Amino acid sequence: MPRPIRARIDGSALRHNYGVAKHRAAGAKAWAVVKANGYGHGLLRVAGALGDLADGFALLDLEEAVALREAGINQPILLLEGFFDAADLAACAEYDLTPAVHRRDQLDMLRVGALPRRLPIYLKLNTGMNRLGFTPAQLPAVHKELAASTAVGQVTLMTHFADADGGRGVDWQLAHFSRIEQGWPAASSPAVSLANSAAILRHPHTARGWVRPGIMLYGGSPFAGEPASGLGLRPVMTLESRVLAVQEIAPGERVGYGGTFVARRPTRVGVVACGYADGYPRHAPGGTPILVDGARTATVGRVSMDMLACDLTDLPQCGVGSRVVLWGEGLPADEVAAAAGTISYELFCALAPRVPVQVGTPP
Numbered sequence: 001m002p003r004p005i006r007a008r009i010d011g012s013a014l015r016h017n018y019g020v021a022k023h024r025a026a027g028a029k030a031w032a033v034v035k036a037n038g039y040g041h042g043l044l045r046v047a048g049a050l051g052d053l054a055d056g057f058a059l060l061d062l063e064e065a066v067a068l069r070e071a072g073i074n075q076p077i078l079l080l081e082g083f084f085d086a087a088d089l090a091a092c093a094e095y096d097l098t099p100a101v102h103r104r105d106q107l108d109m110l111r112v113g114a115l116p117r118r119l120p121i122y123l124k125l126n127t128g129m130n131r132l133g134f135t136p137a138q139l140p141a142v143h144k145e146l147a148a149s150t151a152v153g154q155v156t157l158m159t160h161f162a163d164a165d166g167g168r169g170v171d172w173q174l175a176h177f178s179r180i181e182q183g184w185p186a187a188s189s190p191a192v193s194l195a196n197s198a199a200i201l202r203h204p205h206t207a208r209g210w211v212r213p214g215i216m217l218y219g220g221s222p223f224a225g226e227p228a229s230g231l232g233l234r235p236v237m238t239l240e241s242r243v244l245a246v247q248e249i250a251p252g253e254r255v256g257y258g259g260t261f262v263a264r265r266p267t268r269v270g271v272v273a274c275g276y277a278d279g280y281p282r283h284a285p286g287g288t289p290i291l292v293d294g295a296r297t298a299t300v301g302r303v304s305m306d307m308l309a310c311d312l313t314d315l316p317q318c319g320v321g322s323r324v325v326l327w328g329e330g331l332p333a334d335e336v337a338a339a340a341g342t343i344s345y346e347l348f349c350a351l352a353p354r355v356p357v358q359v360g361t362p363p
């Protein structure tokens with residue numbers, strides 16, 4: 001029998017969450033952001049669950065984009081970091097992909113490339129995040145190069161917000177973007193793409209053109225301290241396992257490596273088949289919430305490679321075989337992430353390949 005750990009992926013929750021993004025961004029089209037293996041949920045699994053519902057799929061890797069095409073995905077596919085060499089460019093044409101263009105040498109490749117068809121591109125504008133993209137000062141030259149290229153079709157202006165979930169908000173970046181958009185020489189109103197999940201939910205005036213929801217599709221909240229359920233989102237991934245041993249310990253006894261947990265009372269310790277080699281964060285401290293047979297309790301001691309421990313003292317009905325939810329249905333990943341000093345994005349992406357995945361809703 002395999003270890004009892006598994007991740008359950010709820011396709012109906014994914015479709016529901018995509019619908020929330022579309023509803024919030026009324027009138028806009030929405031790229032389903034499926035980078036990082038669909039935020040750890042499985043690229044083809046996510047694409048399969050969304051199917052024709054998604055207006056398009058956005059990711060990073062050319063190979064992943066090709067895998068989507070070969071799986072029969074016909075919608076537009078956006079490469080968020082664009083192409084890396086001339087061969088990539090040919091593949092973009094062959095597989096009908098939409099690359100981002102964010103730096104000079106990509107423009108050079110577009111100039112020399114003789115392609116069977118003109119590629120739609122996403123021109124990435126750096127409006128203050130200072131990660132990818134051209135600055136406003138570089139744009140006149142960029143525009144000249146694009147206009148001279150026979151490889152370029154429709155240009156969409158794209159930017160990314162650094163703090164849509166935080167105190168600085170988006171308007172300081174939007175001011176730069178709007179100036180660029182209004183001054184764009186080619187068309188009356190160029191196509192645009194600005195909003196990630198946080199912007200869709202908190203700054204709806206940015207949710208036009210093509211929005212780019214990621215974390216919200218997977219039922220994670222982009223906002224610290226604001227539960228996803230309050231945003232109308234449902235968890236997609238449930239990481240579950242079982243209690244595989246119980247230890248009864250006396251006051252003063254300790255649990256796990258380093259003995260970081262010291263029992264203050266007679267304590268029933270449940271040992272769960274889940275550890276950092278499954279993707280559970282090792283840095284999650286004792287006290288991180290965990291669900292055992294539907295009841296909330298807390299982890300104790302250090303997370304080890306294949307196991308972690310939790311306090312069953314007040315749950316006498318629980319024991320060996322009890323069902324444990326590490327995060328997901330009944331226990332928001334955001335809460336577990338917060339306790340571990342991280343964000344749900346990281347928990348999802350870290351799900352280890354050794355964890356079997358099953359598509360379906362919990363019993």
Ligand SMILES: *Cc1c(COP(=O)(O)O)cnc(C)c1O
Binds near residue numbers: 033195197212215216
């Ligand atoms: C990852 C990413 C997104 C999605 O962000 P979320 O916060 O997960 O919604 C959108 N746009 C770009 C460019 C990204 O890299």
